[in-house]
Amino acid sequence: MQEHSFAFRLKEQLELNHLTLQTVASALGISRTAVHKWTKGGEIDYDNLRKLADFLGVNWIWLRYGEQALSSVRHAGPVTQPMTDLRRRYTAEIMESEARMRLAQQGARIVTWEWNLISDEVAYSANVEEVYGWPIRSNQDFWQHLPPDDVAAMMAMYEQAISTGENCEYDFRIPQLDGSLRWISSRATVVSDALGRKIKMVGISMDNTARNLAEEALRHSEARFRAMFEQSWGALGYLDLDGRWQRVNQSLCELLGYAADELYTTTWQALTHPEDLAPNLALFEQLKRGELSRYVMEKRLRHQQGHYLWLRVRTSLQRDLPDASAAHLISVFEDIDAQRSELARLQARINELEAADNATASGRD
Structure with a gap:
């Protein structure tokens, strides 16, 4: 209910003159419900408006349309009304609302x-x-x-x-x-x-x-990170917990022979050699459960041309703030294919020499 409304002025008059809704209804020959509707903003017809104004002893134009309308008609000053409890409550509500608004404006x-x-x-x-x-x-x-x-x-x-x-x-x-x-x-x-x-x-x-x-500092930080990530000599990859590649640098692409877009459509599980997958998954589950902070393993990943490369993979779990439940994997890939090949060659040579030595010893016996 607005202060400059018919309903407000009517309620003030009822309070000022200590009148009940039934008293007004009886004086005008209408129902109490009709008077109640007027106090809630309901419309009033001209005849009842004139009767109501006469009964209250006020100008009907002022009662229906307010002080400004009466002043315009009469070219006279506004009707002065004493401060009622209703107006005091209304004024207090306005002041409280404005105080809250000022506080909100200052704080924000x-x-x-x-x-x-x-x-x-x-x-x-x-x-x-x-x-x-x-x-x-x-x-x-x-x-x-x-x-x-x-x-x-x-x-x-x-x-x-x-x-x-x-x-x-x-x-x-x-x-x-x-x-x-x-x-x-x-x-x-x-x-x-x-x-x-x-x-x-x-x-x-x-x-x-x-x-x-803060956003500018974050952009600069991200730019520095991207530069370090892309220009790093090491092969780096970010992966989600489902195993999909989120970000890879050029070194990793060159190592595996894939374009970045090709890697983004697959997972590390799909590229891992079947014989290495089970032990890798076991370490991965321990990492997710918090039993490990990181792990290192040597495994084979499929090259774009179809053959497998031996790699030493260091993997850690990075949790995202402020949502610590969200996380991604950071993996560093080191090419050890040549080392493994040389180790396999040396092991084969050792086995060959041991077999020859055993054969010589058996001949002497």
Whole structure:
């Protein structure tokens, strides 16, 4: 229920004159339910309106349409009403609501603003200097503090919004006296009058400097990581817990003979030699259960040309923050195929020599 409404003024009169709904209903010759509906915002016809105003001793125009309407008709001052308990409660609710709004604005560093498109006047909430870093009292104050690129982009956006009536949003920068930069995220909508004319733009602006700095630091960190990952001489791979390759570097692609896109369509299980798969899966399950922090094993992986390569694979489990339940594998692959081949050749030679020695010894016997 709004303060400037028929229902509000009627309830005030009932409270002021200590009248019950039934008393009014009896005086007007109508049902109590009808009076109750009026106090809840229901419509009232002209005859009952005049009767009700006469019974309450007030002007019927004021009762139905308020002080401004009566003033317009009479060219007289507004009707003065004493402060009732209802009005006090209503005023207290407004003050409490406004206090909560101010607290929320200060805590979230949110500025509210209204731009009169006819007079070009702009009004900001009281915390604008705290958030923007500058006192802003007019559009001229605002535009002069923005970089030219942001001014051009925002003016074009506002012109488009005013032309179409669409909402708009933009993140702009405000340089500070100390050389730092504040990032402000602004959202606005155009308001039209009853004739459809665009008369004002209202919006909110929020200080997003901390978020932008964090995102920029993250982008730089990711860029450094990508550079280190791609330029590493070692063959590296990130895999999800299902075994699918999430990211591979060029060294791993060259080692296995696959393009990165080819690896992304398969799993490490599918490339592992059947004889090496069971022991590998056993170590993998221990890793997932937290029984191992990492493991190292020598196994064979299928090359793109079909043959198998012997590799030494070091694998660890990396949990993602803040969701520690999400995780991925980091594996480093070392080519030991030549070593294994040489070891196999040497072992075969040892076996050959031992067999010959055993044969010689048997001949002497």
